[in-house]
Amino acid sequence: MSPKAEIPRALEEIRDLIEAGRPIIYVHTPEEERISSLLREAAEKLFDTAPPVFSWRETEGLRGADGATLVTADAGPRAALDYVVEHAGPAVFHLQDLHEAMHSSDVVRRLRDAYEHCVGKNIFIFISSPVAYVPDELARDLVLIDLPLPDFDELKAFTQSEAAALAESGVKLDTDESTLNQIGRALQGLTLNESRHALRRAASANPEIGLDSLPYLLEEKHLLVKKKTGVIEYIANSIPLEDIGGAPILKKWLLERRRLFEMGDELSREIVPKGILLMGISGCGKSLAVKSIGSCFHLPLYRIDMIEIFSGRHGNPEATFVAACKTMEEMAPAVLWFDEIEMGVTSKNDDAAGTLGRIFAFFLTWMQEKSRGLFVAATANRIDLLPAEMIRKGRFDEVFFVDLPNEEERMEICKIHLEKRGIDPDPLEIDRLRQFTKGWTGAEVEQCVVGALTTARLAERDITSDDLLNQTGKIVPLSQTMREQVEHIRAWALDRAIRTAPRSRGIT
Ligand SMILES: Nc1ncnc2c1ncn2[C@@H]1O[C@H](COP(=O)(O)OP(=O)(O)OP(=O)(O)O)[C@@H](O)[C@H]1O
Numbered sequence: 440m441s442p443k444a445e446i447p448r449a450l451e452e453i454r455d456l457i458e459a460g461r462p463i464i465y466v467h468t469p470e471e472e473r474i475s476s477l478l479r480e481a482a483e484k485l486f487d488t489a490p491p492v493f494s495w496r497e498t499e500g501l502r503g504a505d506g507a508t509l510v511t512a513d514a515g516p517r518a519a520l521d522y523v524v525e526h527a528g529p530a531v532f533h534l535q536d537l538h539e540a541m542h543s544s545d546v547v548r549r550l551r552d553a554y555e556h557c558v559g560k561n562i563f564i565f566i567s568s569p570v571a572y573v574p575d576e577l578a579r580d581l582v583l584i585d586l587p588l589p590d591f592d593e594l595k596a597f598t599q600s601e602a603a604a605l606a607e608s609g610v611k612l613d614t615d616e617s618t619l620n621q622i623g624r625a626l627q628g629l630t631l632n633e634s635r636h637a638l639r640r641a642a643s644a645n646p647e648i649g650l651d652s653l654p655y656l657l658e659e660k661h662l663l664v665k666k667k668t669g670v671i672e673y674i675a676n677s678i679p680l681e682d683i684g685g686a687p688i689l690k691k692w693l694l695e696r697r698r699l700f701e702m703g704d705e706l707s708r709e710i711v712p713k714g715i716l717l718m719g720i721s722g723c724g725k726s727l728a729v730k731s732i733g734s735c736f737h738l739p740l741y742r743i744d745m746i747e748i749f750s751g752r753h754g755n756p757e758a759t760f761v762a763a764c765k766t767m768e769e770m771a772p773a774v775l776w777f778d779e780i781e782m783g784v785t786s787k788n789d790d791a792a793g794t795l796g797r798i799f800a801f802f803l804t805w806m807q808e809k810s811r812g813l814f815v816a817a818t819a820n821r822i823d824l825l826p827a828e829m830i831r832k833g834r835f836d837e838v839f840f841v842d843l844p845n846e847e848e849r850m851e852i853c854k855i856h857l858e859k860r861g862i863d864p865d866p867l868e869i870d871r872l873r874q875f876t877k878g879w880t881g882a883e884v885e886q887c888v889v890g891a892l893t894t895a896r897l898a899e900r901d902i903t904s905d906d907l908l909n910q911t912g913k914i915v916p917l918s919q920t921m922r923e924q925v926e927h928i929r930a931w932a933l934d935r936a937i938r939t940a941p942r943s944r945g946i947t
């Protein structure tokens with residue numbers, strides 16, 4: 440076998456299996472063209488003398504490396520396997536979509552014969568299919584892998600090779616090194632087919648693909664990722680940190696981490712920020728805070744929708760969750776938001792509880808192993824429902840409790856919401872609201888501003904201090920209507936999480 444050179448990750452995985460001497464490898468992938476070209480590349484790069492690559496598909500039969508038909512399509516898969524069993528000398532056989540035929544005992548038996556024949560002889564059978572199917576009889580002989588999505592190097596090389604194809608249709612692709620790097624990064628998370636599609640879409644907007652095309656590529660990527668996984672959504676409207684009222688401790692923490700993030704590759708793995716868990720009372724700004732992390736770190740923000748995952752609309756929740764996490768790893772550096780991660784914990788249904796347990800177990804391991812540069816922000820309203828391991832140090836860098844805002848914070852929130860609506864807060868004497876907004880959430884403060892503005896607009900005049908004050912009588916805060924639950928969450932969080940702002944124990 441050739442000495443180890445820099446090769447894309449997918450090829451590396453194939454190399455490991457070849458080196459381990461596994462004669463039958465089942466590659467689960469929808470990317471048929473890509474696996475074909477990876478196998479040709481493997482034959483050339485991973486062996487001292489490149490073995491021939493044969494390929495079989497039901498409609499074409501078995502063909503040699505030169506394209507000549509060796510076994511006709513009519514003869515069926517069994518005849519193709521007979522050919523393999525009689526073949527002498529190193530070879531790579533690529534059997535496409537054999538999964539249907541593998542339901543026949545005849546084919547399964549012949550595959551087992553092929554295993555005996557190929558082992559130790561540098562003959563490798565790669566079965567590729569978008570459907571993963573391993574009959575019990577073959578479970579020991581066959582190794583099943585999921586073809587990883589193309590990594591940055593593969594995407595960059597692909598973009599370069601696409602430049603020639605695009606040139607034929609009059610599209611010019613800038614192959615300058617730094618442009619290729621940026622295009623490669625923008626395409627991360629897509630398959631090669633999807634990347635090709637994204638490049639063509641960008642070309643239809645501007646036939647000169649270069650740095651100006653990046654927004655198109657990213658837009659296309661976000662659409663494709665959403666369509667493909669059904670559960671990952673790109674959040675476009677990021678929020679500046681200044682739009683969050685209060686939470687000074689959280690803001691300081693984020694600004695410090697931003698510096699670490701910017702240092703990126705120079706830092707050791709443990710120091711690169713992994714993520715935070717934000718828990719707290721509904722309406723106090725958890726979602727708002729997450730939306731500000733992307734802009735604070737200058738990274739794109741994606742959300743994984745736990746409700747969609749559990750809906751079953753995208754297939755088995757566990758598999759959907761794992762696939763979504765894997766896809767996101769390809770898109771690092773990015774911020775990944777799991778909103779209401781405790782979704783479903785309270786489910787009475789045993790089946791759902793079991794699934795959730797497995798999802799959490801996967802999530803916890805994944806949090807430690809995931810690629811660097813992917814920052815996870817998880818939010819939960821009922822952190823006490825989460826497994827203890829989730830909160831333990833090491834998984835998240837920090838667990839924050841987003842409490843009811845204190846008096847100062849409420850005034851800040853009020854100002855922010857007035858200013859956002861183009862109103863100067865100074866003449867409105869908002870200090871008058873201090874004592875009347877005790878125990879209010881940020882959302883309730885915002886509601887007060889909106890209510891006062893509505894009154895003023897209906898009366899066709901400017902908002903006054905009294906409008907604001909009058910609203911306070913109309914709002915019954917959550918901390919009153921759900922007093923026990925709010926107290927329970929606060930008491931629970933007191934010793935277990937860091938507060939986003941310094942504060943005394945009671946409601947202030
Ligand atoms: N600290 C704050 N600063 C400014 N606005 C706030 C703040 N807290 C809440 N708000 C306002 O209230 C709205 C609701 O807050 P948000 O959705 O972030 O709450 P949440 O904690 O995620 O609640 P839930 O648990 O119900 O999802 C925000 O969109 C924002 O307008």
Ligand SMILES: [Mg+2]
Pocket residue numbers: 725726727818
């Ligand atoms: Mg929220």
